[in-house]
Amino acid sequence: MRHIPYAAQNIDRADVKAVQAVLNSAYLTQGPQVEQFEKAVCAYTGAKFAVAVNSGTSALHIACLASGLRKGDEGITAPITFAASANAMLYCGARPKFADVQSDTVCIDPLEVEKQINKKTKIIIPVHFAGHPCDLEEIHKLAKKNKMMVIEDAAHAFGAEYKGSKIGAGKYSDMTILSFHAVKHVTTGEGGMVLTNNKELFQKLIKLRTHGITRDPKMLNNNHGAWYYEMSELGYNYRLTDFQCALGISQLKKLPAFIEKRHEIVNRYNDFFGQISCAQPLGVKSYIEHAYHLYVVRFKADQLRASRRIIFDEYRQAGIMVNVHYLPVYHHPYYRRIGYKKCICANAEKYYEEAITLPLHPGLSKKEVDYILLTTKAILKKYKK
Numbered sequence: 285m286r287h288i289p290y291a292a293q294n295i296d297r298a299d300v301k302a303v304q305a306v307l308n309s310a311y312l313t314q315g316p317q318v319e320q321f322e323k324a325v326c327a328y329t330g331a332k333f334a335v336a337v338n339s340g341t342s343a344l345h346i347a348c349l350a351s352g353l354r355k356g357d358e359g360i361t362a363p364i365t366f367a368a369s370a371n372a373m374l375y376c377g378a379r380p381k382f383a384d385v386q387s388d389t390v391c392i393d394p395l396e397v398e399k400q401i402n403k404k405t406k407i408i409i410p411v412h413f414a415g416h417p418c419d420l421e422e423i424h425k426l427a428k429k430n431k432m433m434v435i436e437d438a439a440h441a442f443g444a445e446y447k448g449s450k451i452g453a454g455k456y457s458d459m460t461i462l463s464f465h466a467v468k469h470v471t472t473g474e475g476g477m478v479l480t481n482n483k484e485l486f487q488k489l490i491k492l493r494t495h496g497i498t499r500d501p502k503m504l505n506n507n508h509g510a511w512y513y514e515m516s517e518l519g520y521n522y523r524l525t526d527f528q529c530a531l532g533i534s535q536l537k538k539l540p541a542f543i544e545k546r547h548e549i550v551n552r553y554n555d556f557f558g559q560i561s562c563a564q565p566l567g568v569k570s571y572i573e574h575a576y577h578l579y580v581v582r583f584k585a586d587q588l589r590a591s592r593r594i595i596f597d598e599y600r601q602a603g604i605m606v607n608v609h610y611l612p613v614y615h616h617p618y619y620r621r622i623g624y625k626k627c628i629c630a631n632a633e634k635y636y637e638e639a640i641t642l643p644l645h646p647g648l649s650k651k652e653v654d655y656i657l658l659t660t661k662a663i664l665k666k667y668k669k
């Protein structure tokens with residue numbers, strides 16, 4: 285059997301045609317597709333405003349800047365995430381603090397967030413890990429009480445719901461970021477977006493995306509003529525191209541079907557892992573709708589005669605390209621160098637010892653899932669105590 289990737293983009297003829305049409309049009313960048321994509325994501329999520337950017341990381345960066353985060357401030361995020369969630373705070377000169385995750389969902393624990401809050405804390409970036417929304421209501425309460433902004437990292441959770449509201453609707457946060465990297469639910473190759481319901485934040489984000497430049501006559505200090513623009517902030521070039529946005533629009537139409545397909549595969553995995561105790565999927569709260577970016581299984585060291593590393597290698601040798609999400613961020617050498625200690629968060633540490641991400645993407649066939657389950661059965665039989 286060929287190698288089965290843990291994630292893969294799903295591009296069809298409609299996607300190719302949509303991109304081709306833009307390549308043959310007058311605009312390659314900053315044409316009509318950008319705003320159309322932003323509008324389509326607003327319509328889907330219920331957000332009022334959207335700012336498309338060239339990556340999820342750029343989205344996190346300008347969201348942190350728009351929140352006012354700066355040198356001397358602190359922010360709180362989860363240790364089990366892609367490094368970008370914490371790096372965005374470092375870009376602003378602020379210091380990320382890591383609040384431990386819940387042992388069942390591996391999402392940031394509001395009780396742990398509370399312990400990390402002090403006078404310097406300005407923002408919280410909850411990460412909807414694997415597509416499971418964090419407990420936003422509790423986080424929102426803490427943020428209001430302590431005058432902090434909430435920026436949801438929804439890179440894994442496009443299409444997920446929390447207590448009946450779509451992630452991105454912003455009922456419990458100030459901003460939400462999405463990623464359109466190739467492994468995510470909807471892809472533009474590279475790409476990202478910031479969603480908000482706050483017009484002031486929206487205007488800041490728009491400026492930060494393009495060098496801090498504005499042409500809006502109402503916002504200019506001077507006006508020398510129709511050519512005139514001003515740079516009033518230190519911004520960036522974080523723009524997303526028109527042909528990428530065309531791909532995004534085309535992909536977004538398929539998001540509900542993509543999520544349905546992911547759920548079908550997850551149901552098969554759950555049926556299997558429901559029968560055994562030495563390998564367990566992550567917990568799911570009753571008040572959420574999962575987007576299932578990742579399917580993580582925890583292999584229990586006390587019930588197996590093999591470490592996670594050995595089990596991981598068994599899968600890879602069988603052509604199943606499993607993965608591990610993630611090394612706790614504070615373990616990375618860069619974080620160690622700037623003063624972070626290992627083992628800050630006990631639940632994150634334990635999780636990291638046990639976790640393996642199985643393949644999950646809409647293109648995964650029934651036969652491939654059969655093969656993954658058969659292989660799992662054989663591995664567990666070999667190593668079960």
Ligand SMILES: *Cc1c(COP(=O)(O)O)cnc(C)c1O
Nearest residue numbers: 339340341366368439463464465
């Ligand atoms: C993918 C991802 C990002 C960053 O997205 P890019 O588009 O790759 O820059 C941020 N946070 C999390 C949790 C992610 O998985």
